[in-house]
Amino acid sequence: MATGTSPKPASLTGFILHLHPRTVPADTIRFTLSFGLGGMSATLFLILLFTGILQLLSYSAAVDSAHQSIIEMYAAGSLAGFVRNIHHWAGNLLVIVCVLHLLRVYLTGAADRTRRLNWLIGICLLLLVLFANFTGYLLPWDQLAYWAVTIFTNMAGYVPLVGAWLSEVLRGGGEVGPTTLATFFAIHVGLVPSLMVILLIFHFWLIRKAGGLVRDQDLPLERISAMPALISREAAVGLGLTSLLLLFAALVDAPLADIANPGESPNPAKAAWYFLGLQELLLHLHPTFAICIIPLLMLALLALLPFITGTNLPPGIWCGGDNGWAHAAAAWGIGLGAAIPLIMLDDLVLKSADGPVRAVPWISRGLVPLAAIAAALWLVYRLLRRRRSSRPESVMILVMLIFGMLCGLTAAGVWLRGAGMALTLPL
């Protein structure tokens, strides 16, 4: 690819230029094609790496001093609290930006044959981002942290076959304690970032191998120099995001709950917002289904999307063009809207079935609801195909429906759950 006539200068500028192609197709630098989401993720990753290293200086990873070390970060005259705020909000924002990036890649038809390895790597990176966020919020050893670890290590116990072994290894024994914190600290500051660096380099290289961003093949190909067109845009997005993030972190402190108390769970005990969809599933379904079967099924479907022939959306155009975006938005809205009545309905069923449990839980709270949802989705798909909606568009509508339901579950977990995880109105 580097067929430039003049060699790049051996300097920082030269290195930045080396990471980019010399020329890019003019139509791919349009902001509304990518919304700069991949670049934003990369920027946030660098910020997280930098603020993470700084926090190693002020954080103490031991059960009896972790919480105190965080309180001291906020002492007058200390900037450590500001650094923690940046790290916390960047981590939260990264979850949102990565999910939007994944949606963008799918909806602009970039998950095609040539890019499907990169699609898989992107999914691995998303999982690592979620895992990094999770292992990160355990480190303060406050009430949120302690009960999240307890729940998570118990969740691992429901995984078929290896469950007991897995929860034992994660906990470092029979109960949550000092070894558990050491394990999660090692995962958060060592294992996850190094895996991410390796995968990110692979991720970027595969974009270059695929010839840059996805583009509409019908448009005339006009190549323009990456410097300054692409690089100035990247700088604008990266620096703009950084300044907004720093401003937000200066104004809003990252939350810190009371110190961990193994004797009493907070009421209600809620996970971080990005896991509340999963927590909501746990309220309704048999644990093995909520923890293992349904997440794995969703993950498998997501990973397989570019491998099923005839489901790829046209490249470089949002949602397949025409009114596609309106159909996608409507499907998302319907999914979101359907999730909440479903939750309320099942809440009534749970309450009315009050008393000694008679039904076999893994059938009544596992197979039956899963089969019902699958049948409903299949029916929607058949109906769409009958209405002469194309195969890629029908699949897109299903994907957006499922994504909308996931958003609905998360929203219900955030706003509609009160003490004892009972349904309440947000006030």
Add this chain to the structure above:
Amino acid sequence: MTSETNSDHLPEKPRRRTLLGWLWALLGLLACIELGWLTGSILKSRKPIAARRQGNRLIDAGRVESFSPGDVKAIPEAMAYLSRLEDGSFIALSKTCTHLGCTVPWDQVRQRFVCPCHGSTFDRTGSVLTAPAIRPLDYYPVRIENGLLRIDIATPTRRETFDASQTTRV
């Protein structure tokens, strides 16, 4: 991927190259096994957490007369509840939810244990009233010595259903 590019440029690979390739793969596999074994042995060598409840395993929970049938009292030292059932027998219940390990508070108004994490509820015998929990709360043996109640917290006992053998009669 590499095999793809190789076959583009080298349509006929010498056989010893293939053999060497296999040797490299074998060496790589051995390295992975060794690394896995190393990780496993480090994980195994970690000190198990000293049992929190070492020492006193019999916890005093008060006198029989201080419980009337239907009472549920928290015994903080034991991380347990002592519940007197309607027929006058006692059962000691672990505070830990069998779903995912949160502690369950006793709701006096609704007369049940309500899990603050995932909403499971349990009655005074520890049996599940509302899903998602699928097992009753674990129980501990209760001993009655001269009218004094003692909970043996050495090991919580798992169970699939409640029956009278898990209770202690006066």
